[in-house]
Amino acid sequence: MRAYRIAYDGQPYYGFQRQPDVATVEGELVGALDRLGVTDGEVPAGYAGAGRTDAGVSALAQTVAFEAPDWLSPAAFNSELPAEIRAWASTDVPSDFHATHDAHQRTYCYHLYAPAADDDLAREAARALSGDHDFHNLTPDERGTVRDLSVEVCRDDAFLVCVLRADGFCRQLVRRVVGLVGEIAGGDRPLAKIDRVFDDAPLDGPEGVAPAPPAPLVLTAVDYDVSFTIDADARASARAVFAKRYAKRLASARVARTVRDGFEQ
Numbered sequence: 001m002r003a004y005r006i007a008y009d010g011q012p013y014y015g016f017q018r019q020p021d022v023a024t025v026e027g028e029l030v031g032a033l034d035r036l037g038v039t040d041g042e043v044p045a046g047y048a049g050a051g052r053t054d055a056g057v058s059a060l061a062q063t064v065a066f067e068a069p070d071w072l073s074p075a076a077f078n079s080e081l082p083a084e085i086r087a088w089a090s091t092d093v094p095s096d097f098h099a100t101h102d103a104h105q106r107t108y109c110y111h112l113y114a115p116a117a118d119d120d121l122a123r124e125a126a127r128a129l130s131g132d133h134d135f136h137n138l139t140p141d142e143r144g145t146v147r148d149l150s151v152e153v154c155r156d157d158a159f160l161v162c163v164l165r166a167d168g169f170c171r172q173l174v175r176r177v178v179g180l181v182g183e184i185a186g187g188d189r190p191l192a193k194i195d196r197v198f199d200d201a202p203l204d205g206p207e208g209v210a211p212a213p214p215a216p217l218v219l220t221a222v223d224y225d226v227s228f229t230i231d232a233d234a235r236a237s238a239r240a241v242f243a244k245r246y247a248k249r250l251a252s253a254r255v256a257r258t259v260r261d262g263f264e265q
Helices: 025-035 074-078 119-130 173-185 192-197 234-260
Strands: 003-007 057-067 084-092 105-113 131-134 146-156 159-166 219-224
Touching: 003 025, 003 074, 003 192, 025 057, 025 084, 025 119, 084 234, 119 146, 119 159, 119 173, 119 192, 146 173, 146 192, 173 192, 173 219, 192 219
Parallel strands: 057 219
Antiparallel strands: 003 057, 003 084, 105 159, 105 219, 131 146, 146 159
């Protein structure tokens, strides 16, 4: 068995998990393994991924593990992957290793554009949301909603950077927590709303908390009791790819700013 660290830009994809008739990150991984002759179009033996990121969500350290041939280095994996999906590290793991169940902690980072937000309120909301709670009002899931969650918020220019850690996350939990922090910091909901979120009674209609948009969210870390070896060539390739994507989006942002500023003249 071998585990691989996978980075990807999630914006072109309908999430991580394979789905029929739409492009997904996992679909690209399986397709690459097929073209490399590792599999016959299906997932390889022992296959599992660390998590199922939503459509539009990106990753630095998504992790997949499966029965892999010795020659399948991250660089070799990349030879059949699209540019926006890059393997960059790997390690041998025991035959019973499971990329989902053996993860001790997952870390997500959300870049919330909030230039006028109250930072103190944001930090208070983060503290109130941290700890062992039943988050049934912040997920569509009906089971597995009790989580021990850590939420930290810091200011970075016009953004509130929200870092969330837990051993696992129910569906939409990260984005709904961020959405709630943003609403409280922006003065749209009182801090006391968090007490209502933790109440046993369900939140329906306008009382509910909508998930924040997916594009600003990144899976930045998944922790295991194993050490990964970085493939220097694969890492350099990944850095070059994401440097280009960063520059392209900066240029697009400047175009939008130019148009916006034109209306102020």
